[in-house]
Amino acid sequence: NRSSAVNGCHQNELVFWKGCLPGGQGNLCKVCMGGTEEADNYNERYYGNMGALRCLVVDPSGKSFGDVVFMEHHNLESNIERLNTSGWAEGWLAWDFELLCGDGSRAPLTEWKTCNLGAIPPNIVMTHPVLIETIAARPDSGFHLFESPQYGESDLLFKDATRCLVHTSHMDYRTILGEEFYSQAESIFNCTHSSENKGKHYYIYTSYLFALQSLNFKRA
Numbered sequence: 001n002r003s004s005a006v007n008g009c010h011q012n013e014l015v016f017w018k019g020c021l022p023g024g025q026g027n028l029c030k031v032c033m034g035g036t037e038e039a040d041n042y043n044e045r046y047y048g049n050m051g052a053l054r055c056l057v058v059d060p061s062g063k064s065f066g067d068v069v070f071m072e073h074h075n076l077e078s079n080i081e082r083l084n085t086s087g088w089a090e091g092w093l094a095w096d097f098e099l100l101c102g103d104g105s106r107a108p109l110t111e112w113k114t115c116n117l118g119a120i121p122p123n124i125v126m127t128h129p130v131l132i133e134t135i136a137a138r139p140d141s142g143f144h145l146f147e148s149p150q151y152g153e154s155d156l157l158f159k160d161a162t163r164c165l166v167h168t169s170h171m172d173y174r175t176i177l178g179e180e181f182y183s184q185a186e187s188i189f190n191c192t193h194s195s196e197n198k199g200k201h202y203y204i205y206t207s208y209l210f211a212l213q214s215l216n217f218k219r220a
Contacts, residue, residue: 018030018065019031019066020033020046020055022039022040022041022046023040031046031055032044032046033045033046049075050079050082052066052069052071053071053080053083053089056068057083057089057092070117073109073112074159074161076109077109078160080092080094080097081094095109097109099111099112099115101115101116102115102117118181120181123158124173125158
C-alpha cells in the first residue's frame with residue numbers, strides 16, 4: 001500500500017543522506033545533474049549503468065558524489081573496461097572497486113557469485129505477434145540484433161551477451177521477474193514521481209524495475 005511505500009522511501013533516505021535515483025524525490029535526487037528536474041531518462045547525467053559509475057568516480061567538474069552504486073556485475077566489468085577511453089575517467093581499473101556483500105563484508109569484483117544482493121531477471125522484449133513474424137521472415141536483414149559493437153556502441157538493443165530469444169507467452173511478468181525481485185523493485189518504483197501515474201503509464205513499469213541497476217547513493 002501507499003503508506004508502506006512511503007515508509008520504504010523514508011528508510012532509504014535515512015540510510016543514504018543524498019543520492020541520485022532518476023525520477024526520485026527529496027534526498028533521493030539531491031545529487032542528480034540532469035538538465036530536466038527529476039529526469040528519469042538519459043537527460044540525467046547519472047542515469048543508467050555508465051551514469052552510475054560516473055557518479056561514483058567523477059563528473060566533468062572533477063567532483064564525485066557516490067560512495068556506492070547498484071549495478072549488474074557484467075555491466076560493471078564491461079563499463080570499467082571502457083572507462084579508460086571515456087574521456088572523463090582514465091586510469092580506473094577493476095581492482096580499484098570492491099563489492100559490498102549482504103553481511104557487510106567486502107569482496108573483489110570476481111566474487112560476484114557469492115557477494116550480491118540477489119539475481120536480476122533477464123530483460124523482456126514486448127511486441128505484437130505480427131511484428132515477430134515480420135522479423136523472423138527477414139533473417140538476412142542488414143541490422144545485427146546482437147552485435148552492437150558494429151555500430152560503435154554496447155548493449156544497443158539487446159545485451160551483447162544475449163544468445164537467443166525465448167517465448168514467454170505462457171508466463172506473466174511477475175513470474176518472469178520473481179516475487180523477491182518484484183517486491184524490491186516495486187519499493188524503488190514507489191519512491192519516484194512516476195509512481196503517481198501507475199494506471200496511465202503501467203507499460204513502462206518494467207523500465208523502473210531495472211532502476212535497481214543504476215542507483216547512486218551517498219551513505220549517511
